[in-house]
Amino acid sequence: xxxxGWSRQNRILLFExxxxxxxxxxxxxxxxxxxxxxxEKVREKLFKLCQSRGDLFNRAVKKKILAAKYSTVRxxxxxxxxxxxxxxxxxxxxxxxxxxxxxxxxxxxxxVSAVSGIFVQ
Numbered sequence: 001x002x003x004x005g006w007s008r009q010n011r012i013l014l015f016e017x018x019x020x021x022x023x024x025x026x027x028x029x030x031x032x033x034x035x036x037x038x039x040e041k042v043r044e045k046l047f048k049l050c051q052s053r054g055d056l057f058n059r060a061v062k063k064k065i066l067a068a069k070y071s072t073v074r075x076x077x078x079x080x081x082x083x084x085x086x087x088x089x090x091x092x093x094x095x096x097x098x099x100x101x102x103x104x105x106x107x108x109x110x111x112v113s114a115v116s117g118i119f120v121q
Contacts, residue, residue: 007033012043013115017078024081026096028103030057030074030111032066047071049118056107056114074111076103 007014012035018027032050035043043066050060050073060073083095 012039013046024079024084025077026079028076028078029059029072032071032073034069045118046115047073049114050074053114056111076107 012033014031014033016029016031018025018029020027032043032046047060047063047066050057051063054061057073059075060071063071063073078096078099079092083092087095
């Protein structure tokens with residue numbers, strides 16, 4: 001299950017942080033990326049899982065088809081525009097920490113469990 005060269009780790013499914021400086025948003029996305037020939041069924045299986053679990057994969061529900069290369073299946077704002085207003089770097093870190101802790105403790109285990117479940121049969 002290799003990525004077709006888009007990641008050094010050869011993963012098809014990756015998290016990415018997006019920094020939108022003009023919009024003052026920091027977002028965490030989960031993306032299904034390209035794969036090597038022969039792994040297309042894995043991408044499709046991941047995408048179908050994401051479509052069926054809108055509670056976990058909020059961006060996949062809106063998509064009708066899997067894009068040829070990159071499909072964002074989950075998106076979560078870590079910092080919003082209002083968080084930046086009047087905040088220095090330390091205050092921003094204080095706003096990030098609880099969001100990140102919640103993600104690691106609550107969301108990530110659910111995501112891992114859902115994705116792992118499609119490969120255990």
